[in-house]
Amino acid sequence: MATLELININKKFGDFTAVNDINLRVEEGEFVTLLGPSGCGKSTLLNMTAGLEDVTSGEIHINGEKVNHLGPFERDVAMVFQNYALYPHMTVEENIGFSLRLRKRPKNEIQDKVRKVAEMLELDKFMHRLPRELSGGQQQRVAIGRAVIREPSIFLFDEPFSNLDAALRLKTRGEIKELHQRLGVTSIFVTHDQEEALSLSDRIAVLRLGQLEQFGTPEDVYSRPASKYVARFIGTPQMDIFAGSFVNADGLHFQIGEAGIPLPVSFKIPDTAVDVGIRAEFVTLGSKGFDSAIRLVQPVGPFTYVTVDWQGGCVTARVNGVSHMKPKETIKVEIDPEGLLFFDRITEKRMDLQ
């Protein structure tokens, strides 16, 4: 177990800045996710942490010691790659035990350890198979086993689920979380799937174009996103955003088109233009509010997402259970003021006004 600190990390490929001045401190035993869209520098950051790639500038500290000059192995980190990177000519047993064999550990010690790890990952039946004779999920577990057996102080995962089908992803996600609870090893996990990040992490680092946009708990990034970008990136369905203005008539309102949403008296009115973000769970469809036409009905099991035309845009509501609403029907829309998130229209940062 270890702490990890990234201090003013920069990475340039020629003129292109892939990672821009990132600062991040990961506590002992923490599970941190690097979240962001494709190309935002997640893998680059992870590779620099692993020592597979040099930093252009900045310092990496593990357990308080600078490790910039150390190779991947000396940093005592283990990594699980997106495509597993199993050694194709080695059996499952040899793949998992490779690091121990390199260190010339005694044969029976290697065997014992490999067997323990394999049992934990339910791989003991496949010990003598080659990677290509395994399913994707099994290969994935071998890759994890190869990392686990090293008993590293930090685990690094680079989108380890992206080659798995949806059901297996969910299962493996649970297994990784259990593994982390059991071993308690500091882990950095890269993904572009916000739901994965929310469900796994102690804290999430949201990246955008090589910059750190927000670093916080899943609750932070979901309920208190630092910016429009984070708000849009996190949560299903995507947050709806409207332009509007404050109106003080008959009590304070936030006016979006013809709809005025009442605000509490304690509300602090800013002196800049603001946009407002609305999450689906704060939108109620029923008998109060403005008449709106239903556009789209998407059942997802426990909920149905109903998208309606509203004030020159669209807003999506979350309805419990299966809804029998139909497109083109008319319904009234009400917004819960508690759920509004306000963003500075220019800087796109969220403002704490309530």
Added chain:
Amino acid sequence: MQTTNEYNRKRYRLGLWFVAPAVFVLLIVLAYPIFASLVLSFLRVRFAGQGLSFEFNGLNNYADLLRKDLFREALFRSVYYTVIEVVSVIVLALLVALMLNHPLGRSAFYRVVLLVPWALAPVANAVLWKWIYNANYGILNQALRGLGAIEENIIWLGKPWLALNMILVADIWKAVPFIALLILAGLQNIPSYLYKAARLDGANAWQQFVHITLPGIKTTFVISIVLQSIWALKVFDLIYVLTKGSPADSTVLLNYLSWRETFSNLDIGYGAAIANVLFALMLMLALVYIRALRPRQPQAQGG
């Protein structure tokens, strides 16, 4: 079902017509000579008056092989030649390929330069080396004298073992580029993430080479060894140009012997018998080659 079967049969028959011309050509240029050479090896062929006379000779030509010292010596020399050539070419080609795969060697310039020996016509290559080795005017003697390595000119092609080894040098020089490119392609097929994984597992450069690089080019190695063995067994032009088998038949290898018995000594049946021995050797190598190229079948059961 009836109609699809009918349709497939028609397709199949039409397909046969399409491949027929190619098969016909192959039969003429490949199968016929092989068959003819096999038949010839059981005959005694003599020049009588205006034409040739053929006479059944049983296995006598093959019995001769066992009886004649020259064949046994040529066989031994061919084996020596092949082993040395294969080992030297593979080792040198691996080194060249590793250099070309290094970031500093990636420039296309090196690959073009590398191909020059391979692109030379075989006889041109042989003539080139004949001049290099020339005892009086050859650049090899001049260079070595200039460096002070030798005082007297050496007659490179004048001493039995020396001559054979000098032919080997010329042959290796010509063969390395192709094998190096084969191995280079093999090296470039090894995904870089395997090296990353190995570094994380604590492998140093040498361990990465042993555990990732070598297994990654194993198939390429097998293919190279087979191709190079065939190449070495059939060497002819170099011997023909450089030594014609001299001195004292010390550079007579199997293929050259076969040619000489057939076309110089006009012992056509015997020459054919030698050629067939060579053919059998190469056929075995070719089978290994085909096995190596066949994609591996995934095994259904693990241990």
